Amino acid sequence: MAMRMGARSIPIEYYILRIARPAAQGSGTDTVVGYLAEQPIFAAVVDSAGARYRFVGVAARLSDGRYDVQSLSPGEWILEPGLVYSSER
Numbered sequence: 226m227a228m229r230m231g232a233r234s235i236p237i238e239y240y241i242l243r244i245a246r247p248a249a250q251g252s253g254t255d256t257v258v259g260y261l262a263e264q265p266i267f268a269a270v271v272d273s274a275g276a277r278y279r280f281v282g283v284a285a286r287l288s289d290g291r292y293d294v295q296s297l298s299p300g301e302w303i304l305e306p307g308l309v310y311s312s313e314r
Contacts, residue, residue, distance in 0.1 A: 240294045242302035242310060245270040248277060262306040270310060278302065278310035 247255045248269035256268040258280060269279045284307040285293040292303055300312040 235294070237292060237294070237303075240292065240297065240303050242270075242272065242278065242304045244273040245278070245304055245310075247271075261308060264306055266308055269313075270304065277313040278304075279313060280308060281311045282309045283307055284309050 247267040248271055249255065257265040258268050259266045261283065266280055269277055271277050281301065284303045285296040286307075287293050292307070294303075297303070297309065298311070300314070301309050302312070304310050
């Protein structure tokens with residue numbers, strides 16, 4: 226399987242947030258703020274280690290359709306299908 230490369234020839238997988246789920250039910254952060262590609266956009270998610278991330282926008286793309294990883298700020302990650310979440314650490 227070939228790796229998808231980002232703008233800096235770094236595998237896109239390095240910028241992808243995996244194994245994320247909505248933040249705790251009833252905390253107010255499990256709120257759905259919209260939908261993208263028929264998937265809910267949660268105000269906040271947590272990863273498998275318990276780190277929290279908040280939704281900040283939709284990932285920019287280059288003209289060839291790849292994610293523009295250079296547009297990410299430090300602490301920002303992409304969650305498929307192209308959402309950007311920022312670490313709360």
